[in-house]
Amino acid sequence: MTDPIALTGRQPRAVRSALAVLEEVVAAGPGVTAKEISAALKLPQATTYRLLNLLVGEEYLVRLPDLRGFALGRRAARLALPVVPPPPAAARAVVEHLRGMVRWGVHLASFRGATLTLVDADPDHPPSESAVLARYPHASALGRLLLADQADWRALARDLRPLTAQTVTGSAELGARLAEVTASGLARQCGELNAEKGCLAVPVRDPVTGALVAGLALCGPASRVAEPNEELVRLLREHADRLVPLLA
Template sequence: MTVDPAPISGRQPRAVRTALAVLEEVVAAGPGVTAKEISTALRLPPATTYRVLNLLVGEEYLVRLPDLRGFALGRRAARLSPVAVPRLPTAARTVVDHLRGRVRWGVHLAIFDGARLQVLDPDPDHPPSDADLLARLPQASALGRLLLAEQPDWRALVRDLRPVTDRTVTDPDALDAVLDAVRRDGLATQTGQLRPDRGCLAVPVRSPADGALVAGLALSGPATRVADPDPELVTLLREHATTLGPLLG
């Protein structure tokens, strides 16, 4: 015997819309978004925000991050939009491994899918910063700055200018200047903005067909060396990025 579901009435449609809006905000803001940030962005009363978040966590659409400071998508939310994990072509992996054999720095390859940054081949001997942090705060990483420099307005992708260290850029005008330099030089850097002792420099990997940004190739190492990088090292990085273009574009 089939039982018809109870009709939606009263305040239920509004509650459903609120829950969906909260889910959308977590997707837009990225892992680690806090209840306060969601409440502010959606102009919801804090009590309503916490009630909806607790419901979504209970239903496994959201999870609390281990530090209990923020939220991320849960198991059931991931089922709503399956995302295929891209595979790095063997020829491209060979190019990245060749660069790793030439330098004593960490070498990381990230791909850009629209407005998303995904580290596809992190250096196993020099692990990069947390992937969720890179996705949430692209302005603080060299790879993220490559992505932001391509946007008509970086503010569409940056929802949080919080500092990670005391050197993280948090001023919008300062970030404008940083991204102008990335466009001018074709080189993005950050020194001590994700970890005080580490820095990173990255160059774009572009499709030879139309010049579109498809990936970023980065070197990570001591912040003092990134602040004044060896020109030969930058040239080597650019040469490998150029080789990767036809393989990824």
């Protein structure tokens, strides 16, 4: 059987040329013309136009309104992770204050660009890596805050992999859990990311737009996370409220 994606001898060169066109648009900035790209890369104009039309069709580039130049498109933004600045000192002080009140790990995450990134991880209670949390949001409390905020959570949770025996991997069950997060403003997971640990997480939202900007999590023994923990949840919500004017 013929491989449907097998590359011919010319295709690698075409791929390199397309990537070079993208790099040139980044370097030259919005409004760069096909003629300028052709000259900079020493490509034939006909080849340049074909590559530009292909990249526009795939939404990696867009034509500017005057139709004379090009700029990066929607899909180009997915080629790089968003740059997330560290939280301000006042926000870190709020997180540190909560750490001083509980024995559990306290972590602050950013949701910029609909991507989960740890921006203040508890050094005394090392969490899972940001890359793991971002790749498997279905298995973490912080990830569920992000998923519950999406119009279609399946677009972000494409791999419902069982990381432990407790990980929820069924779409219907996960959808029900996310509905609970939306209703209560609290996400919980018990032993789904790490069999011995669990987390509680609450959102930090922009007070004007309501947009989800960050999440504050408490992580401890899975058996303890499964308990009501009303006092811990109260502390968690209070400190998330303090973070609102600092992070929004």
